[in-house]
Amino acid sequence: MKQIFKKIFGVLTSRVVIIGFLILLQLVWFLILFFRLLQYATWINTGLVILSILVELYIVSKPGNPSYKILWLLFIGSIPVLGCLMYFLFGDKRPSRKILRQLHRGRRAIGSRAASEDVLGQLPQRMAEIGAHLERCGFPMYQNTQVEYFSVGDEMFPRLIQDLQQAKHYIFMEYFIIADGVMWESIKALLKEKAAQGVEVRFIYDDVGSIGCLPKHFRKELTEAGIHVMAFNPFRPALAAVMNNRSHRKITVIDGMIGYTGGLNLADEYINQKERFGHWKDTAVRLYGEGVYNLTIMFLELWNAFCKTEDRCVKYRPSYYHSKPFASDGYVQPYCNSPFENEALAQEVYLDLLSQAERYVYIFTPYLAIDDEMQHALCMAAKRGVDVRLVTPGIPDKRMVYSLTRSYYEPLIRSGVRIYEYTPGFIHAKSYLVDDTIGVVGTINMDYRSLYLHMECAVLMVGCSALDKLKLDCIVTMEKSHRVTLQDCKNRKHSLIWQAILRTISPLL
Template sequence: MKILKLLTHRVTLVVLLLALQLVLLFGSVWYFKDDFVYFYIVYIIVSIMAALHIINGRSNPAYKIAWLIPVMVLPIFGTIIYLIFGRLRIRKKYQEKAKLVLQKERNAIAQTMPNLLPEDQNPDAIFQSTYIKNNGGMPMFQNTESKYLPLGEDVFASMLEELEKAEKYIFMEYFIIEEGKMWDTLLEVLARKAKEGIDVRLMYDDFGCLFTLPDGYYKKIEKMGIKCSVFNPFVPVLSSIFNNRDHRKITSIDGKVAFTGGINLADEYINEVERFGHWKDTGIVMRGDAAWGFTLMFLTLWDFQRTEERDYADYYPSFKADEKIESVGYYQPYTDMPFDNEALGENIYLNLINRAKDYVYITTPYLIIDNLLMEALCTAAKGGIDVRLQTPKIGDKWYAHALTRSNYEQLLEAGVRIFEYTPGFIHSKTFVVDDQYATVGTVNMDYRSLFLHVECGVWMYQTTAVAEVYQDFVEVEKICDEITLEKARDINWLTHLGRAVLNVFAPLM
């Protein structure tokens, strides 16, 4: 039965169909081997055009190098693979659709929210806020209170509490959903709320759930009265479009309460099952105007998928007189889309690093960074900024963990301090800077998050959560293993060689 289940699993069928297409493609090339001279001339022309396309494209330089190697080194096959998978080209219809829904989002913001700037006129805060608004669409929000949640278990408990209070709508969007204690408990609440007449919607990424949900799972969800949308359904056709995944984690309740962070809806995130030691993850719950920003972000992608919504402002919440908000500081939600040429997530991180005066503390599960981030971190440390990184002791992917550790030596030489989370795997994505700024969200420090995925987060200035993120970092550091330069260099030649090879292809992972 297990073998039969494996053979009929959607993943197996997809892999077989993709393999068949590759065999047919390469078989066609082999078929023309007798006309080698003519074929070779065509191949040289196509390879040169591919190389020129790579070099003159707007993609990250490391991404260019990673593709130039197979194109130039692997005769015929490298070029074919690049033409299928390597082009970061977004179809024009997607670009036009993205522009349309983003304009609807901006119209809703203009109807509902003032254009705020920090009252203290801090030029660094104004710079970051203006950049996010001009390139991500979301303004700065006040009238918001928040609580930083240092563990997945805390996020789960808070989410259950807030979902029970829903009166009008519940919007949830996640990269991974897996049946188990966490999701089954949440689903019971969602189904019950849908029966009460509340507008309940769920969006999940098809590739993210390829191994965790059965094919056609959305049909089961919709039978419960929950509207369901599957982002970028994965079909067995050779195409680069499947590089673009929805990696966001958003829950919005009535436009009044919103959650984001690293947490997906599966049991390892709340340590109900153990996969890589203790799973350290984080999130944040916001109550007030900032939640409206996350509502709009959800509606925008939902509309992009299904083209349903007319006026997003119809979902704007009205707070009751007894719903008092103890607001401190400023919040600015942001979303990074792969449908433009703006690396919003990376630039927010770069702005935080480059404008730091005292310290930059970062948690990330993957440290697979390009030259811009590497130079920013090293330059900050060399300039006397206290730069610290927390990464996992136990990786969830061996190659990602190897690439993360391959970057340690250069950072340590510059004065960056690196701490590995001894109990297991750290999945949170947070920055805290100078007791003034913080960001909590979904953006990993790797190429896929920074350039290929739909991502989100919230940048904060002088909020109570800034101190909470800082305190969590300090407490976690106590149970971490600090990596010294000697430790980073104490590897055998085979490991060093393996990391060197992996680094060449890091932008493709």
Template sequence: MKRILRYYVNKKEVEREYNVIPFRYILAILITVFEVAAIIGILVALCYYVPYFYVLCWITETACVINIIASDDNPDYKVPWLLFVMILPVAGFMLYFIFYSRKLKRKYVRRLKALKDNAYHKNDGELIEKLRRENPVAASQAKMLCYIAEAHLFADTRQTYFPLGEDMHLQILSDLHKAERFIYMEYFIIEEGKFWNSILDILKEKAAAGVDVKIVYDDVGCMVTLPGDYCKTLKSYGIDATPFSRLKGNADSEFNNRSHRKISVIDGKVGYTGGINLADEYINEFEKHGHWKDTGIRLEGEAVWEMTKLFLIDFGINVKRMPDMKAEMFPEQKDIREEGYIIPFGDGPHPLYKRRVGKSVIQNMLNGATRYVYMTTPYLIIDNDLCLSIENAALRGVEVRIIVPHIPDKKLVFGMTRSFYKRLMDAGVHIYEYKPGFIHAKSYLADDEYAMIGTINLDYRSLVHHFENGVWMYRCESIGDLKHDMEATFEKSIRVTPDVCKTNLIQRFIRAVVRIFAPML
């Protein structure tokens, strides 16, 4: 079901169709609320009517508090859960049991292991040693990232940097036309419009010609952009499609752990990622929050293997029949000769990833920088640990610059972003707001040598809860293009002054309360 949205661009009224929330999603949410309310209601009734049952609840609550305190989780994540458990009798510890951590079924674990085992295999020892002879620090960072992300180090990979979504749009259409074997695409948001429809026309044509076309889109990310049964529409075109973590109304973490990844792979030879979703605002086809600034990167070479693996794992854990991982999905490309080292990698929630991968990459860049670190992010809602890393870099004399939007997409989140300004600025961090509109890019650059481009924002949703992906680069040609673009973006941005940080008592109180529960949002 669709509705008409009317808005103004340069005083001109524009109409746009959008999907309302399909009934399937509403039903799933209502079932979840009912399940949680029923469970809590039954326990409250037992405490009231069954003698001494409340003693058992008190012991359980105490055990939950001890378990939270003793866990290895970030203290910023522990505090809101401790408040819930201690302040809300019965309901607090039941919410803890239901939502605190992602629960993995044995079947899910077995399938995940099988998909990883059947993917490509690569020995990084020789390449790591070559990098160590060039730069021991870079080699140690690469080795750690490969270990915690279960990824691999690559060289001889051609890169193309895109400073805007519309630049990537033109190139990806060209590459899709050349597909011969398979096209794999995974995105947090897909929305019908010029961007997606131009891609879909090619996908339908390729599927009809026998090319293996697979699509993964996040079920929550596309809740209001696609019909609830859109995968059936795609399947009618010969496209093998599935929503990521389809909402079924289960009282667990299915609402929380979404796929925020953006991956396109063509024949295992060309791969795309970055912050760009497949919707028209990302190519500035229409103005949603001013000018939409986003970035992307195209890889050509054997580093694309890792992106193929990530996609097939995400696809495989969301369909009934696991996809076959064949050798031809990971073709050798010995004819490409490029400078630099690259690690495409994935990140995600516990227990699938035992370490915070994206956060570790960013902290390594901050800790190793000697001259500057530039970062762009649409949101700035970070834990104390990452905040200290940013401050310490600035206090060492490293020029740390962060660009965030000037026109927000969510006012409450923007208020939380601004609540970090004063602390960071007091340590010498330079903060900029992108004046023309909304910056959605997730780009990180240090000392002309290290860079990371991907889907990872500086907020809890990206750093803790979501499935994410990125590309770590060392001394790659595209790093110069990224720096040039960042310098141009600084020129279009407003340097934040202390006056912006001034707030009234009510604003400070609201931000303080919201920041406590930010890790759970």
């Protein structure tokens, strides 16, 4: 009995519960104040209704995703006054001036991001166009880089451990989720060991991503071991839209010349040491060479912005500790998507790949919560004869999002898109492969949060030998999966009203 009470007390005094209670308290206070104002002053109600109409006109006229606009227009139209006030609290996605100043300072400290040589001129025009767009956004394309592809986290983890053991100068790591277990304990022990040897170790984690699973005394333990730690956008008990903006990136940089990214967080399910939702399939890439520099810049810009440092990248360049030329294997272009920019870069890359595909597009995605533009691009690619295939989870991690994902199946299938559900379990991979020649592996889901609200990263690969392994993985994965038919859609079809509700609230899921 004593243990039960101790467990209940631990839950009630946890950070999640306390912050949730404080936010709920603010919301209740806000609603009470709001309704009392309406009760005693009808002119306030009239004024706020007029303001709501003006806000709706503002939402319609401003640039942005139509799905997000529809959500708020319906909310404000249904509950004009409350909807308007909630929009001011949560709806306007513009970052605060403080965050913009911090990010600008982080970039200014880094300086120029230009590559040492122009490689775009060596590519066919259709491939160079995507690369040129990313380069204009500050992410150069590189040769002199080798790429290793991992089809599951079980393959990547031993390789990562081996590279961490060999680190001599510095280790940068940035992850969305950290949880106790085999994976984190192994990495933590190595980070402590390397810090004791004088290796510079920095670690960024997302405060919300890890809020329910962060190991006890995480920050204190790492700091005492000489590891520098930063929590991105710490979660505070405040009603504020900026709490929606998270860092969903997964980055490891070792000595400037080795870099990892992909869908894997630092928790045991990602390497199948712990079973959640069946077999957990994820993908990742290891870069070795000059292309790692973009990942280094992403990390240092964020570190400079929020730790108030001014680290420049000279001593963190790939060649700083590696005097010999790196071997080349195609072209790589790591890039970052950010809610603090005016451009939805991840969405634009995906749309470009679909528009330029000639033979096929294979896609792994755990979530399918797409807007009209992305749905149209998928359908049009299939209609013009491109073999478009999507692989989604067979066992979901979130039931409501799973229902939303399935709501898109029928219109896509009718247009010629082939959809497969990964029968062995949950596919968390975020990968694109186009015509054997272009691929993307990273952290970017096909949902609103990933494309518009989160910081994300990925690697665009052109002509790399790793694409052969990615293609083989796509084929093997589809063979293990169930191909969804129109009859399947009809057999498990939800009501049209429920689908419409899910589509409307999809930016919040």
